[in-house]
Amino acid sequence: MTFHITIDGRQVPVVPGQTIGAALHAAGVRSWRTTRFGGRPRGLFCGIGVCFDCLISVNGRAPERACLLEAAPGDEVTTS
Amino acid sequence: MTYDLVVIGGGPAGVAGALTAALAGLRVALIDSGARLGGQYFRHAAAHGTGHAAESGLARFLRLGERLGERADLLLRHQVWHISQNDGGDFTVHCNGPDGGPVAVRARRLLIATGAHDRPLPFPGWDLPGVLTAGGAQALLKGNGVVPGRRVVVGGTGPFLLPVATGLAEAGARVLGVYEANGGLGLARHPLLAMGKAGEAAGYAATLARHLVPYRTRRAVVAAHGEREVQAVTVARLDQDWNVLATRVVECDTVAVGYGFVPQIELGLQLGCGTRQDVDGSPVLSVDSAQRTTVPGVWAAGEPTGVGGWQLSELEGRIAGRSIAERPVAGVLTRRRDRGRAFGAALQRAYPVKAGWQGWLRADTLVCRCEEVPLARVREARDLGATDARSVKLLARPGMGWCQGRICGYAVSCLAGEPQQPSRRPIAQPVSLGALADTADGIPDDPATDPVDDPAH
Numbered sequence: 001m002t003f004h005i006t007i008d009g010r011q012v013p014v015v016p017g018q019t020i021g022a023a024l025h026a027a028g029v030r031s032w033r034t035t036r037f038g039g040r041p042r043g044l045f046c047g048i049g050v051c052f053d054c055l056i057s058v059n060g061r062a063p064e065r066a067c068l069l070e071a072a073p074g075d076e077v078t079t080s
Numbered sequence: 081m082t083y084d085l086v087v088i089g090g091g092p093a094g095v096a097g098a099l100t101a102a103l104a105g106l107r108v109a110l111i112d113s114g115a116r117l118g119g120q121y122f123r124h125a126a127a128h129g130t131g132h133a134a135e136s137g138l139a140r141f142l143r144l145g146e147r148l149g150e151r152a153d154l155l156l157r158h159q160v161w162h163i164s165q166n167d168g169g170d171f172t173v174h175c176n177g178p179d180g181g182p183v184a185v186r187a188r189r190l191l192i193a194t195g196a197h198d199r200p201l202p203f204p205g206w207d208l209p210g211v212l213t214a215g216g217a218q219a220l221l222k223g224n225g226v227v228p229g230r231r232v233v234v235g236g237t238g239p240f241l242l243p244v245a246t247g248l249a250e251a252g253a254r255v256l257g258v259y260e261a262n263g264g265l266g267l268a269r270h271p272l273l274a275m276g277k278a279g280e281a282a283g284y285a286a287t288l289a290r291h292l293v294p295y296r297t298r299r300a301v302v303a304a305h306g307e308r309e310v311q312a313v314t315v316a317r318l319d320q321d322w323n324v325l326a327t328r329v330v331e332c333d334t335v336a337v338g339y340g341f342v343p344q345i346e347l348g349l350q351l352g353c354g355t356r357q358d359v360d361g362s363p364v365l366s367v368d369s370a371q372r373t374t375v376p377g378v379w380a381a382g383e384p385t386g387v388g389g390w391q392l393s394e395l396e397g398r399i400a401g402r403s404i405a406e407r408p409v410a411g412v413l414t415r416r417r418d419r420g421r422a423f424g425a426a427l428q429r430a431y432p433v434k435a436g437w438q439g440w441l442r443a444d445t446l447v448c449r450c451e452e453v454p455l456a457r458v459r460e461a462r463d464l465g466a467t468d469a470r471s472v473k474l475l476a477r478p479g480m481g482w483c484q485g486r487i488c489g490y491a492v493s494c495l496a497g498e499p500q501q502p503s504r505r506p507i508a509q510p511v512s513l514g515a516l517a518d519t520a521d522g523i524p525d526d527p528a529t530d531p532v533d534d535p536a537h
């Protein structure tokens with residue numbers, strides 16, 4: 001039942017219904033961007049769309065919240 | 081088309097309110113940013129197993145949701161960021177739709193049921209990946225079926241730590257400890273027992289015992305360590321004001337922390353609804369006994385009116401639904417609600433946040449994660465004469481980033497030495513400049529682009 005998305009070309013399995021953030025976290029990818037000033041790693045924190053730590057670019061679009069966005073087969077995400 | 085009622089929030093409060101009003105014959109739409117109804121408590125994975133559905137009331141909630149789906153329009157994956165009141169007195173609810181495009185919905189009456197979010201406290205290393213809010217850990221587990229980590233430390237204050245820790249342990253995580261900053265009495269004297277929730281408390285205690293999870297009071301996670309993610313935490317023994325007495329280091333890969341909840345009241349503030357201060361100091365929307373806010377046509381239910389658990393939220397939703405439909409509200413409902421509120425207030429009193437946490441911070445500890453403002457800059461602002469959160473914000477810019485102070489607002493108020501004030505220019509969600517420009521022009525009421533304007537019912 002699972003499908004895959006890729007992060008920087010690497011495959012990550014997804015159970016249908018999972019968010020991109022949850023799938024990445026489950027695969028051991030715990031950060032996918034760095035902060036503007038300190039270059040500190042960021043991934044999930046609040047998990048419900050409040051903190052904006054988890055911003056990620058999917059299929060080249062402007063950054064969205066990975067904890068809210070349901071993953072779709074073939075989604076390509078890139079770290080920044 | 082104008083709905084009789086638009087409900088914002090699809091948790092226990094919003095669903096109960098919407099269904100009650102719809103059953104009374106009103107044309108209702110319910111809007112939620114999530115992909116499924118449920119809110120924070122009845123959050124469930126898309127393909128949840130039957131075992132999960134048996135969990136406290138989920139199956140019943142799903143049935144209510146189905147009934148609601150037959151009688152009202154459900155706008156899921158719609159994020160409301162602004163509500164305006166039109167000249168005729170009705171309201172326009174502005175959302176970002178599933179594809180990010182603007183959607184506007186008109187309503188004669190509104191029910192605000194937007195719930196709450198975790199209240200985190202800053203500590204050194206709290207921005208390391210692997211440090212999650214307690215609710216975030218719960219959302220991974222319940223909503224996604226993902227066990228957040230292998231070796232997990234749970235910390236903070238309040239009864240919510242118990243379902244989080246037991247959920248993690250039952251899902252196979254090794255929970256190294258539950259560190260409750262308040263109290264000195266342990267689970268055997270947990271306030272849930274005193275409040276007639278003995279069964280619930282005993283269930284948690286038994287589960288923690290079965291998984292050999294230690295529950296320790298007057299303890300807190302006061303620092304997280306690691307390079308690119310958390311590898312260990314410092315757990316401190318605290319005095320009753322939360323000053324550190326002694327520390328030890330615990331190796332772990334995940335931390336779940338929460339110090340209570342912050343009600344989400346932005347939409348009510350936009351509409352000019354009056355607020356009051358809850359027992360824990362949080363600004364909440366003032367409502368009368370029928371859940372009416374101070375703005376005619378606007379009701380509120382659930383956590384925006386004060387935090388007290390999902391049963392209270394649902395009761396408030398039902399009362400609001402009756403009142404919105406101009407039906408009498410049974411005394412038994414209001415009495416149960418009043419008991420629920422007393423229970424919520426008692427819990428807030430039993431689990432206060434004590435000032436000693438400020439001593440856990442170092443000069444370089446980030447207070448604001450978005451704008452990366454360390455404690456030193458907040459102190460600098462105070463030294464320059466900023467004596468309230470607003471002036472600190474203007475000088476040092478904490479709370480000016482994407483989250484708009486939702487995460488650091490409480491901490492910044494404490495550090496500025498004042499109770500938390502309701503925000504002055506609240507936007508419920510940051511939006512694109514394009515969407516803002518669209519409202520400035522007034523979003524056209526174009527049925528062709530309005531997915532809710534569906535005559536099929």
Ligand SMILES: Cc1cc2nc3c(=O)[nH]c(=O)nc-3n(C[C@H](O)[C@H](O)[C@H](O)COP(=O)(O)OP(=O)(O)OC[C@H]3O[C@@H](n4cnc5c(N)ncnc54)[C@H](O)[C@@H]3O)c2cc1C
Binds near residue numbers: 114383394
């Ligand atoms: C992350 C988290 C996890 C929790 N887990 C538990 C738990 O496991 N057990 C427990 O006993 N209690 C839990 N709680 C406490 C819980 O919030 C309450 O018990 C209960 O869910 C409150 O119900 P409600 O209807 O008032 O609000 P909620 O259930 O929070 O529902 C509010 C809904 O409004 C939606 N919403 C908010 N703002 C907008 C907007 N601008 N546009 C569109 N939609 C919006 C949200 O998506 C949400 O679905 C949790 C709280 C949080 C924050």
Ligand code: FES
Binds near residue numbers: 050054
């Ligand atoms: S983790 Fe906080 S917004 Fe996604």
